[in-house]
Amino acid sequence: MLLKGKLKLPENIIPPFPDRSKPPDKKQQKDECEDEREDKELQTFQVGSVQGRPEAERWMGDGDQIWPSSEGSALRRPHRAIKVDIGNDNSMEKRSELEFELSQEVINLEAVQSIACCGHLDGEFRSIVWKLLLGYLPAERDLWEEELLKNRLRYAELKRELLVNPSKILVEDELLNSSRQCQENDAGGLLSRHGISNGDHPLCLGNGSIWNQYFKDTEIVEQIDQDLRRTHQDISFFTGDSSIGRENLEAMRNILLLFAKLNPAIGYVQGMNEVLAPLYYVFRMNPDGEDASEVEADSFQCFVRILSGSVDHFCEQLDNSSVGIHSTLLRFSELLKEHDEELWRHLDNTKMNPQFYAFRWITLLLTQEFQFSSIMRIWDCLLSDPAGVQDMLLRICCAMLLCVRRDLLCGDFISNLKLLQHYPEADLEHLLDVAHHLSIASSY
Known part of the structure; x- marks a missing residue:
């Protein structure tokens, strides 16, 4: 079987989600993630612009998180890492929920997606959940073996x-x-020479x-x-x-x-x-x-x-096609422009082409930009997104820019190139939170 005429896949691939032709409904997934963020005492925000000023301008700066209040004014919170604590009641509840879902005869993939998205996988469950989300294992448990x-x-x-x-x-x-x-020889035959074929x-x-x-x-x-x-x-x-x-x-x-x-x-x-x-x-x-x-x-x-989902990015002959890396980088640029035109314009004016930094982000699925443990957490989100890996990937890449926008707006080409090619340590849960709030329709 050939994918897009190039990629030979294993036989009998089972799609990871029942119907991906319909626009994904992320309401339930967002609600659960937002409930969890409320438990962490974080205030949610609306992505967009207020009187022409993008909300992204008040997001994350050096050492601070800035969240808008309901009146539109900025609320500053101390910068701190948000970690999932297995000892936490909510984490234990999610762990029990995941164990329950994985024990069912027919697994509810949407429920597993939601749990994985919110950061409740560990070494015990991540292997089987990734196989489910990638469609390697079917939802029916009795078919696994x-x-x-x-x-x-x-x-x-x-x-x-x-x-x-x-x-x-x-x-x-x-x-x-x-x-x-x-x-x-035992049968009394003559000795023979074994020839070597060409x-x-x-x-x-x-x-x-x-x-x-x-x-x-x-x-x-x-x-x-x-x-x-x-x-x-x-x-x-x-x-x-x-x-x-x-x-x-x-x-x-x-x-x-x-x-x-x-x-x-x-x-x-x-x-x-x-x-x-x-x-x-x-x-x-x-x-x-x-x-x-x-x-x-x-x-x-x-x-x-x-x-x-990303094999076209590795094929140089398709770079300028509608499925090549240049087209994907353009979608990434448009996503940033929609959510923070001021930052997009500054990067454009300083000739900071996304190809200089986002090419590696996208083709390697962010495996070079974060610590290894963080990569697995990011992949939990990539694999569990109903719209697919590439859509969530672009939103995370866009969130990476928004989370360092203050530095980028103050920087020139050289300083910004260095910053984005060596992305600084970040509050990963906040970054993923920003990515989840970006409009899903903007990625296409």
Whole structure:
């Protein structure tokens, strides 16, 4: 199956949500999130402009959060991180609610979305919830075992078929031929010589040669390995300093190489390793203790699914098309203009093209801009948004600008470029709160 003529997806993909052709109704999800924010004593606000002045101007500055009152005047609150406390009554209630939803014969995906969106996932539940939200697991619990087995067997077949090591094949063939020759000798036959076909010889570089394909794969593997060595070097999980770390890197290499071979029009593009990392980490650290080969198979299937919505951004030939990265950056710019024209105009006047900073934000799904633990929290929101990953992604990117607007309005091209390419530590829950309040219709 080809997506948009390019991306080869695993068979029998189940859409994560029942009907995405209809405009999503986010009222229930927003209500629950807003109830939770009220418990944290935060005042909500209306996005828009008052007498031509955007509300974004009074949002988040250096060390402060600024929220408008009902009369339109600004209320200043001390800057503080908002953390979800498992010991908190509301968090325990949400945890119990999530356990209940996941125990049902048919899981209510909308309820799971709402809980995930508000920040109530942890290591125990995140793996299974992400698989549900990505459509890798169906809503019917009794189908899980069958679906997992089918997809894992399919992945094993793809590895055997496409991740070929000619030396290993030749050794296996040699052992097989030796066994046959011994049987012939025992039967009184003459000694025979085993010939090597042209396709089996390392010096044969014809299109049908397994060695030719192996050498091409080696070039891709070298690029993948180079990128994997730079993946979250501060986390031992992703380093080759231990046997488990080396096992993790090998599994990620297999996933990225297999994706490249299944989709030669796209191949492997630098940065795909960063998109894979959160998925593989979450699945590998699942307390259920799944086998490493099962984690690898699940990660591949979900990697393809999450990349399916942004694969055009990795294809340079489509950069200027309606589905390419330039079109997405334009939508991002229009979203900012609608919600804060003053900031948009300042960035435009200083020639701060979104391509200089937001290209990486969008293509890599914000995996380079925040601490690893924050990335997983952000992905909870990306995957749980009813309108899809790309819509929520643009709103979070826009919120990132709004949350540092004071610095941006005071800055020139150089200072703003440095700020946005090295985004400062932020109050993540406040940033996500701002993103959720941006108009969903503005993203399209």
